[in-house]
Amino acid sequence: MRKFRQASMCFIAAPVFVLSSSGLAADRRPVAGGVSSEIADRPSADWGAPAMGRLENGVRFAILPRQGNEPGVAVLMRNEGGFIAEHRPGERGLAHLIEHVVFHSPTVGSPDDVDHFTRAGLQLTLPAPHVATTSWRESNYFLSSKTRQSADLDGILSLLREAASDLTFRADAVDGQRTSVMREMADKKLGNEIYADYIAAIAPGSPNDRIDAQNSDDVPTASIDTIRGLYRRLYRPENMMIVVVGNVRPGEVEKLIEKRFGDWKSIKPAHRQETFPMFQRNLIRPVSFSARPQGRRTALVTVVMSTPVPSSRRDQQARAEIMDLLTTRAINDRLATLQPGSPPGKVGMFIENGEQGQRQIMLWDNFAADQWKPAVTGLWKTTCDLANSGFTANEWAAAKHNLEADLKQRTINMPKTANVDLAKDLSHVLADGRDLIQPDELLSYARMMLPRISARDASNWWREQWGSGVEHLRVEDPDLARVQNPVSSIRAAAAEAVGTYTCKLS
Structure with a gap:
């Protein structure tokens, strides 16, 4: 095997369909069931506390x-x-x-x-x-x-x-x-x-x-x-x-x-740190499409917002991560229930924080040929139902149960995590001003927090998150090249989904 093979970051051609673990949800108000900072003092089963610092240079x-x-x-x-x-x-x-x-x-x-x-x-x-x-x-x-x-x-x-x-x-x-x-x-x-x-x-x-x-x-x-x-x-x-x-x-x-x-000195005087441009909220259109001949077939509903500054409190960072993971699981379960028998990855939802310079929440449907309209109506109705009715008690209970099981498995797998993967995680949280929260510690926070979060609490949290961003409906399908006015057709499919609800495209 060749040892040194370079691999630059590839800009992905489709969403990465995984649960977000970065969890920078905004700290606007407490969610029922706050977590104790004392958990952070408990020793991890596998990892020690990281030693961090900065050399004089x-x-x-x-x-x-x-x-x-x-x-x-x-x-x-x-x-x-x-x-x-x-x-x-x-x-x-x-x-x-x-x-x-x-x-x-x-x-x-x-x-x-x-x-x-x-x-x-x-x-x-x-x-x-x-x-x-x-x-x-x-x-x-x-x-x-x-x-x-x-x-x-x-x-x-x-x-x-x-x-x-x-x-x-x-x-x-x-x-x-x-x-x-x-x-x-x-x-x-x-x-x-x-x-x-x-x-x-x-x-x-x-x-x-x-x-x-x-x-x-x-x-x-x-x-x-x-x-x-x-x-x-x-x-x-x-x-x-x-x-x-x-x-x-x-x-x-x-x-x-x-x-x-330690003896490394800059050749030139210190320069101003680069600042990264933020997205321009006023330029986001309600609907977009792509009809590339070699493109993918997918419908996506997203909201994009500024990446919140992470809390300085470890327990608040854990709370934000748990809420992201819970919500992701609940919505993924709902989408899977609405399309029984679909292959894994056909529909889903994920949250991404910071890597693109913004917080992004996305629901997707990777539809088959000639199926973009049902995909649009299904996604738009789902987001509208969530905004109006929120989560049911049963699906929220299932999400909490399954998340705890997932965190238990992540805790069991802690010793199997490669050192280099932990190094990457640690570099990201250090660069972002966050803490590296171990799976067993996150599990402890979750066990304190989950019993106190009702479906109503979760629904309110979701509405606040979704409402903080700019909603956008996008369809990518080579077949749209044959549609006379794709934007109008996408709008019509969305309108058909919502009935008497007020979830209208702006």
Whole structure:
């Protein structure tokens, strides 16, 4: 298996149909059954408390000790500043290119070795299908050591430090990776374009709308100076985070991080942190459609709102996550009941927080050919019923019972979670200003909270959430190319669904 294979973030061509676990629901008012902050003091069955801090030069770190059964330790380096930072002329796609060059570039200390990172890393790390990603807001590099020995961990940290500050960008090394990036993005072009069209409809002006879906416009022609200039601007101590997860002593690991990254100084004066554009609420239209010949067939009802600032209280973060998970389960169960016999993933609902720069709630129906009208009427009626009647006592009781069972299983599976996956989770919550809440801790919060949340409480919470966003109905179907006025036809299908209700498209 090839050990170092780059894999940039692919903009998905369809929604990721999973339960949200990020849970940044707004803290506007208490939900019945608040949870105790004392739970956070209980020791986890598998994870210790993460040790977090910042070096004097600005490098952040987080160290999560756990017993685990892995032979080594996971190390993640996260650099803030991805596609959205490519705002200067000639920079499109270069953050992704830099990610590739890291693995195939000489360094200051090894000026004649194009494969220095790979050659040195082979001695230290386990094989992995992917070791790097680039998204709109960061680049990540994640490795797992073969052993828990300090020397191996130190060697990996040394490699990452060289990647962060010592690349030479020799022309032949860069040119080889230009081809690799262009090939990778060409393979994802259709999916990227479908996703970009979707984001442009539901969240115009947000990062994934503003950035080019292909993200490779300038890769073939950008000069070495331009590439190196972006590298120096983005790869700076204040933009860097190191995360280590495994059977380690946090104090010893912190000393290793200080040893390798503590003397790193920015070449240029500190620059202003990039600000991410928010979606433009006033530009969201009530209805949109896509009739791409090679597109997907799906109907979607969404609301988009600003991502709430997470509470500083751990128990409030847990409460928000539990409410998201409960509601997602209840609505998924309702949708499945309305279409018995449908294959998994045909209908569903999910909540996404923050990754796109906004909080997004979506219900979908991946319909078959010639079935877009029933899909629209079904989804629109469901959202209208929820807004008017809310949840029934039976479906809310079932959601609570099943969520507790899910959290029990997640607790049982805690020891099986890979160190590198925990490192990714920890990097995200640290970047977002949240806490990493373990499954067993979340289960404890849920057991206190669930008995006190009635279906009426849940219905009120849902109406407040849904009403906080901008509602949008979208249909994607190649068959719409034969419809004379798709928007009017979609509106008519929605109107047919609601009867005497007041759920009208604006």
